[in-house]
Amino acid sequence: MRLLITNCHIIDPSQDMDALCDILIEDRQIKEIHEHKTKGKAQKNNSEQKTSAREQEIIDAKGMLVLPGLVDMHVHLREPGFEYKETIRTGTEAAVHGGITSVCCMPNTNPVNDTPGITEFIIRKTIQEGSCSVFPIGAITKGQKGEELAELGMMHDAGCIAFSDDGRPVMDSLLMRRALEYSRIRKMLIISHAEDLALAEGGVMNEGLLSITMGLKGIPAQAEEIMIARDIALAELTGGRLHIAHVSTAGSVELLRTARKRGIAEITAETCPHYFSITEEAVSGYNGNAKVNPPLRTRKDVEAIRQGLHDGTIDVIATDHAPHHKDEKSAEFDNAPSGISGLETSIGLSMRLVDDAVLTLKELVGKMACTPARILGLSDTKGTLRPGADADLVILNTKKEYTVAASDFRSKGKNTPFEGWTLKARPAVTIARGRIYTWE
Amino acid sequence: MNLRSKDLISIKDLSAEEIGHILETAAGFKDVLGRDIKKVPALRGKTTVNLFYEPSTRTRTSFEVAAKRLSTDVINIATSTSSVVKGETLLDTAKTVLALGADIVVIRHKCSGTPHFLARNIDASVVNAGDGTNEHPTQALLDLFTMKEFKGGIQGLDVAIVGDILHSRVAKSNIYALTKLGAKVRLIGPPTFIPDCLKDLGVDIYTDMNAGLEGVDVIMMLRIQLERQGKGFFPSTHEYFRNWGLTAARVGRAKKDAIIMHPGPMNRGIEIASEVADSSRSVILDQVTNGIAVRMAVLYLVSGVRG
């Protein structure tokens, strides 16, 4: 495969690049980048290409942004076991539709990904049916039961890029300590779903006046903050690498900020687009599509998350893509499963941070591609357009408004609280695994 | 005047005018209940379905009597014996009920928000008979009707609600209705049952029952669910009664002509002393009678709203 993309406005923080270029892709890798330093030189290069005998495709990216393919380190692909909600095939289709070319899939499948066998299954399925790269995250504990460590080393050998019991916390502090200590054998990344189950028990939305007047059990912000404080302390104790998943409260951001100041080195954190875009009010009318864990919080928390992104306390934007079947989501609010199908609204929602001057374009791409790639140890090949890296990229149209319609989603999960929203950023072309996807 | 919505799901959605209209209509229906022939043909030919997912004798019977007095046909679906046990979804049950020709569906469910879901998905009128810990609008309406009957009006009335406010749909509907109509509401109980943020609803909060009952016109006692003891909301029923049980002495703190209310069923000796429940100030049985008149008014008024 040989592809030339011309007139690329590249935003690539990994090369500190915000420039107009042409990109040459060959055999699934970035071969060359030519900056348009002067107009004349670019044309000269073009004609050089044209005289070459080899056949190539040309895409003109004029008027659009070209970014490294986004790296989403928190996605639920549901396979094996919950194929009625999503499969590796449909989930990765949704990813590339959203401009995401690498995903990390969480282990709360059925069976849980707590053995090399399941890890290998996921990798094999991806090769057969995946539209983009998939990096499995293995369970920390066997069956995610929170009782015994899973075979982290063997899973790592089989291809697990990080470990998490996501969906659930590791409640037992001693076990979490051991996991962080043991993970040091390969400097493995431990991703924490921070939720004190006792405080959160039975809760279905944020605790506050709204939950009381809706007659719904609430989850207090402290359920998240207590566990983040604990995990930070354990990371400090053990020297393990800790990544906090889906940060949602002002108090959590404050804890992370303090830890950062104190220089506890290997702690990183992510948040999701819904936590910087909507509040608990979205649940009004008992809208099951707004039911998510951690729950949507208050305006104060949303502001704090945005501030945390702005000042670098939060390193990564990930989706926590959690597709569910529509029958499940339209049950009674108490009984509906938590989760938002987020792969296909992520870039659109996140671009609003740039419009609102919370992040610069470069910072945005950093949080959605470069930094997650770095944390996962993939920065040679992913999250970058450096020559030699994988040819994973997205040509993004940021000029034309569109309306979010779940019926358009490639994901099986149509559960989004953003139905009907007007957004501006949408992939025009995504390139991943050697394939070019052109979107309407 | 018509109600604005075909459904009666929450007091939060009703204006003060609509509440007043329902109470006045209920007065007209109370007249009907005083006659020999306690029946009027107003809703003849309509079908009311009682869809009770939670067991309930008093509320269901009250709705059944009200519906029959209006000459509607009544179908009772008690879901413990129905297809719901076999796993039928709420939506499928609702559509089946509609296909049976229901004009009005009265629903009680342990999950908050269920009547809202139903109302969005079927054309019939939906009346909320209690959803989870959210609301019990007809209970609040009959409570207000009773207060009006004995006290003349709601504006400026001092009402104390005592007990597990957090989990009580009766308390919540009453708080919304009373504040909308200008009453002064006090909540009395342990902090585990009364979160601070409730102050934002415009009520006063007391943990000391003696201080809280000082000078009130109405004492509304709530039923304590004994399961809450196991979850740490209060240490024992003995301690609960000592601090927040309604004794004759505590009744003495209220105004001389204060009335005592309870949505029933009562836990004698836990939230209310036996002799107080049976005293002349108790209007608990009037609440039951008024419940039928109020529910007749509600059924009549919702069926008058056309799409």
Add this chain to the structure above:
Amino acid sequence: MPKELLDKKDIERAITRMAHEIIEKNKGIRSICLVGIQQGGVHLANRLSAKLKEIEGSDIPVGILDISLYRDDLNVRKEQPVVRRTQVPCEINDRKVVLVDDVLFTGRSIRAAMDAIIDLGRPSAIQLAVLVDRGHRELPIKADFVGKNIPTSMEETVTVHLAGDGTEDRVVLE
């Protein structure tokens, strides 16, 4: 352009004549109960009762009857009728009930009133007194005592003002 059909004096004379007719037809006012239909018949019933007392010297029980729950057009009306009070202070069984209404038109209100009365008891007879009969009957209903017969067209409305102390009495056609 509204036109006054009856003024204060006309109404006073009509009520006097109707009262005499009631006494004549019933050979006295023993065992009669006046029942005014909400809302137009209530004031008229009170006036008739006062006039009968003036003439015969004894009190006549006066009740008010709300017929909204017996209407035959509940499914069709846009505005739902307001349910008002019904208070009939006397025993209906074996009594003569004189229904009182301000305007007799299609007759449907009277049909509803009769059903309502019969649910309250079994009167020995039901008679009907109206201030104005404007024609256009849709049911076989006839008034026993009529203040004035006024032919009208369907587009016109007849409004009877009878409240308070009688200074504002008039009947208006629009």
